[in-house]
Amino acid sequence: MEFGLSEEQDLMQETVRQFINQECPPTRLHEIFNAGEGHDGRIWQGLADLGLCGLMLPEKFGGAELEVLDLALVCEELGYGAFPGPFMMHSLAGVAIAKAGSSSQQDLWLPQIANGAQVATLALGEGANGWECSEWSTEVRDGRLHGIKDFVSHAALADLILVGLSDGHFAVVETGAEGLSVESQDGIDRSRPISRVKFDGVRCEVLNESGACVQAIQDVGLALLAADAFGAASRLVDLAVEYTKTREQFGRKVAEFQAVKHQLARLALEVEPTRALFWYAAHALDHLPIEASRSVAMAKAHISERGIEAARAVVELHGGLGFTWECDVQLWFKRMMFDRTYLGTPEFLRERCANLGGL
Amino acid sequence: MDLTYSVEHEKYREEVIDFLKGWPLSGEDARLPIEEQESLFRQHGIDAGYVYRNVPREYGGAGQAPDALKDSIVREEFFRVSAPWDLLNQGAGMLVPTLLEFGTEEQKRRFIPKALTGEERWCQGYSEPGSGSDLASLQCRALRDEEHYVLNGQKIWTSNAKQAHFMFGLFRTDPAASKHAGISYLIVDMSAEGIDVRPLREMTGGSEFNEVFFNDARVPVEFRVGAEGEGWAVSRATLIHERNLIGNPNMMRDTFEDLLDLARRTQRGGQAAIKDPYVRQRLMEIEGYVRTVETSNMLQFTATLRGEPMKAMRPMMMNKLYSTDTMQRIQRCAFDLLGGEGMLAPSPEDIVGWARNTTSTGWVEAYLFSLGPAIAGGASNIQLNIIGERGYGLPRDPRPPEKS
Numbered sequence: 001m002e003f004g005l006s007e008e009q010d011l012m013q014e015t016v017r018q019f020i021n022q023e024c025p026p027t028r029l030h031e032i033f034n035a036g037e038g039h040d041g042r043i044w045q046g047l048a049d050l051g052l053c054g055l056m057l058p059e060k061f062g063g064a065e066l067e068v069l070d071l072a073l074v075c076e077e078l079g080y081g082a083f084p085g086p087f088m089m090h091s092l093a094g095v096a097i098a099k100a101g102s103s104s105q106q107d108l109w110l111p112q113i114a115n116g117a118q119v120a121t122l123a124l125g126e127g128a129n130g131w132e133c134s135e136w137s138t139e140v141r142d143g144r145l146h147g148i149k150d151f152v153s154h155a156a157l158a159d160l161i162l163v164g165l166s167d168g169h170f171a172v173v174e175t176g177a178e179g180l181s182v183e184s185q186d187g188i189d190r191s192r193p194i195s196r197v198k199f200d201g202v203r204c205e206v207l208n209e210s211g212a213c214v215q216a217i218q219d220v221g222l223a224l225l226a227a228d229a230f231g232a233a234s235r236l237v238d239l240a241v242e243y244t245k246t247r248e249q250f251g252r253k254v255a256e257f258q259a260v261k262h263q264l265a266r267l268a269l270e271v272e273p274t275r276a277l278f279w280y281a282a283h284a285l286d287h288l289p290i291e292a293s294r295s296v297a298m299a300k301a302h303i304s305e306r307g308i309e310a311a312r313a314v315v316e317l318h319g320g321l322g323f324t325w326e327c328d329v330q331l332w333f334k335r336m337m338f339d340r341t342y343l344g345t346p347e348f349l350r351e352r353c354a355n356l357g358g359l
Numbered sequence: 360m361d362l363t364y365s366v367e368h369e370k371y372r373e374e375v376i377d378f379l380k381g382w383p384l385s386g387e388d389a390r391l392p393i394e395e396q397e398s399l400f401r402q403h404g405i406d407a408g409y410v411y412r413n414v415p416r417e418y419g420g421a422g423q424a425p426d427a428l429k430d431s432i433v434r435e436e437f438f439r440v441s442a443p444w445d446l447l448n449q450g451a452g453m454l455v456p457t458l459l460e461f462g463t464e465e466q467k468r469r470f471i472p473k474a475l476t477g478e479e480r481w482c483q484g485y486s487e488p489g490s491g492s493d494l495a496s497l498q499c500r501a502l503r504d505e506e507h508y509v510l511n512g513q514k515i516w517t518s519n520a521k522q523a524h525f526m527f528g529l530f531r532t533d534p535a536a537s538k539h540a541g542i543s544y545l546i547v548d549m550s551a552e553g554i555d556v557r558p559l560r561e562m563t564g565g566s567e568f569n570e571v572f573f574n575d576a577r578v579p580v581e582f583r584v585g586a587e588g589e590g591w592a593v594s595r596a597t598l599i600h601e602r603n604l605i606g607n608p609n610m611m612r613d614t615f616e617d618l619l620d621l622a623r624r625t626q627r628g629g630q631a632a633i634k635d636p637y638v639r640q641r642l643m644e645i646e647g648y649v650r651t652v653e654t655s656n657m658l659q660f661t662a663t664l665r666g667e668p669m670k671a672m673r674p675m676m677m678n679k680l681y682s683t684d685t686m687q688r689i690q691r692c693a694f695d696l697l698g699g700e701g702m703l704a705p706s707p708e709d710i711v712g713w714a715r716n717t718t719s720t721g722w723v724e725a726y727l728f729s730l731g732p733a734i735a736g737g738a739s740n741i742q743l744n745i746i747g748e749r750g751y752g753l754p755r756d757p758r759p760p761e762k763s
Binding site for chain 2: 001002003004005006069237241244245253255256258261262264265266268269272273274275276277279280283287288295298299301302305346347350351353354357359
């Protein structure tokens with residue numbers, strides 16, 4: 001009975017944090033953010049060199065065969081660093097192929113995904129609130145993919161897109177295929193730019209070695225988003241603490257004012273204890289299947305809700321500076337907007353929790 | 360991360376479950392008054408090694424080798440069937456751990472066994488009319504007269520003082536010393552002359568609180584715990600025990616389950632309230648907090664077990680406020696579900712502090728009562744200072760110069 005991280009997990013988080021501090025400090029983040037591509041080949045290669053691109057993939061394909069919790073711990077650090085790039089969707093795509101791909105599909109794609117040479121992403125949502133496959137119309141007819149997907153992260157960059165089908169399976173499309181068009185949606189979080197992707201009779205391969213796995217992959221996604229949101233929220237608290245300890249007004253550090261100090265303590269109170277909530281949810285996916293779907297929905301709803309409230313307060317605590325484009329706060333604020341929304345808002349997920357809980 | 364138990368601990372859990380088949384009592388014993396049944400079963404629990412596991416045998420405990428995992432298994436299983444377990448009152452819950460840490464051998468032998476059985480009841484004498492959050496400003500005096508201290512002054516918000524046989528409390532033994540240094544931790548026999556207890560009435564309608572007046576009441580010097588002038592340090596340890604009593608996740612989960620039951624029973628708009636989308640949203644948002652209490656507790660537990668409590672320092676510091684906030688969220692929701700019945704006053708049977716709620720007026724009492732823990736043991740605004748200053752290194756409040 002142990003609800004704590006291993007030394008290896010602590011070390012992995014420490015390594016990722018150091019890597020981000022060195023390779024992608026806020027000055028570099030702003031540059032990437034402003035350029036709008038949400039990607040930097042050098043730092044992507046850095047992640048690959050750390051062995052993170054295939055964290056959950058089988059060793060025979062160059063992966064590390066670790067668990068959802070390990071992946072979530074990396075995502076926490078990426079959220080803490082507002083790290084740009086396709087890491088989360090790429091990881092989920094790899095997991096989907098490992099789960100439902102045939103052995104020839106796995107041989108074809110997984111080594112390239114595990115070493116980061118190819119970038120993969122996921123195409124799921126259809127319309128503003130269409131996160132469940134029962135609401136999708138994307139389908140494969142005569143071996144050709146037809147449909148439209150919204151909010152596809154890093155679609156312009158990806159080599160492979162895993163497309164969620166209305167029957168709950170994934171189809172894999174190689175970008176550059178005929179009939180595929182990618183249209184930028186000018187997303188708010190420039191660390192993860194989004195596009196609308198149209199599939200007009202595109203050649204594809206369906207992953208159907210196992211049953212429908214779209215929901216299972218979305219559940220993993222919810223755990224990763226909860227972790228990313230926790231990391232981002234923790235960073236927002238730290239930013240506010242640092243700023244109010246240095247900013248002076250009325251001849252004092254503003255953190256000396258009890259109104260400010262208590263507001264900061266409240267922010268921290270809403271965020272810090274929820275670390276355990278995402279740990280548990282991620283662990284449940286690997287080891288407690290009965291509770292898993294509900295746990296990840298609850299964790300993502302709760303942490304992203306608390307996180308976005310914290311984000312708004314942190315902007316206010318920075319005063320006029322907080323409202324500017326130059327201020328670091330906006331990077332994490334927008335990270336939080338993405339995390340809160342992608343795969344379903346808190347309201348949507350709470351209703352799912354209510355149903356799964358038999359309410 | 361591994362939420363399974365070792366074979367040894369699984370076996371231990373089975374033993375506990377097997378033992379708990381003896382509760383409720385049966386046969387002749389089942390006809391005893393409930394208090395006697397509880398005492399009897401508690402004694403069985405001590406003899407079997409499950410109750411007061413960490414209190415040595417010679418003081419009336421079970422004297423088991425320390426094993427926090429076994430502690431938690433016992434707590435879970437006893438709680439599950441509502442069996443009498445360690446008393447969590449001022450005596451067994453607060454005085455006993457303090458005496459185990461700071462008491463003399465004689466004090467331990469004299470006071471611990473009867474505090475454990477509840478035969479001798481205890482109250483806590485901390486707050487005074489002028490000293491609430493600023494407890495160290497307390498003025499109640501205990502001046503030395505040969506082998507006694509002579510007490511003069513007043514304590515307030517003293518729960519259960521009317522029924523208590525003894526008080527443990529803080530008294531100013533050296534008015535000339537600086538604020539914190541002049542305080543000693545004393546045990547007071549409530550039957551001594553010169554002690555007057557006057558009940559107060561709480562907003563729930565109950566009367567747990569009292570004022571206690573001391574007028575030349577005498578306390579033997581050997582009833583002092585810790586050295587003279589070191590009462591503040593002794594009391595800090597006690598306060599930690601009190602905060603631990605407040606953040607019990609099993610209690611939180613049970614109250615939340617009761618809230619779900621209330622939402623199922625409550626009819627509004629021709630259907631059960633639990634089918635109302637707004638109510639469902641609210642319930643699930645509250646459950647997010649309840650799950651956080653539960654999982655954060657697991658995290659802290661493991662950190663402590665591994666001897667790395669500093670890794671969980673921030674969530675530990677947050678426990679009290681997080682738990683009392685969460686309980687109040689549950690109670691606010693219950694109050695709204697009650698509708699018009701929320702205007703009913705609690706009946707005397709409802710006024711029991713925390714309990715499983717099945718009646719409307721029981722919920723009304725719980726709604727009111729949930730404010731108590733938010734104030735006791737360091738009010739919420741004090742908790743925010745602790746979190747900000749010690750957890751995040753924010754500047755301390757400016758302190759006015761000490762009066763000499």
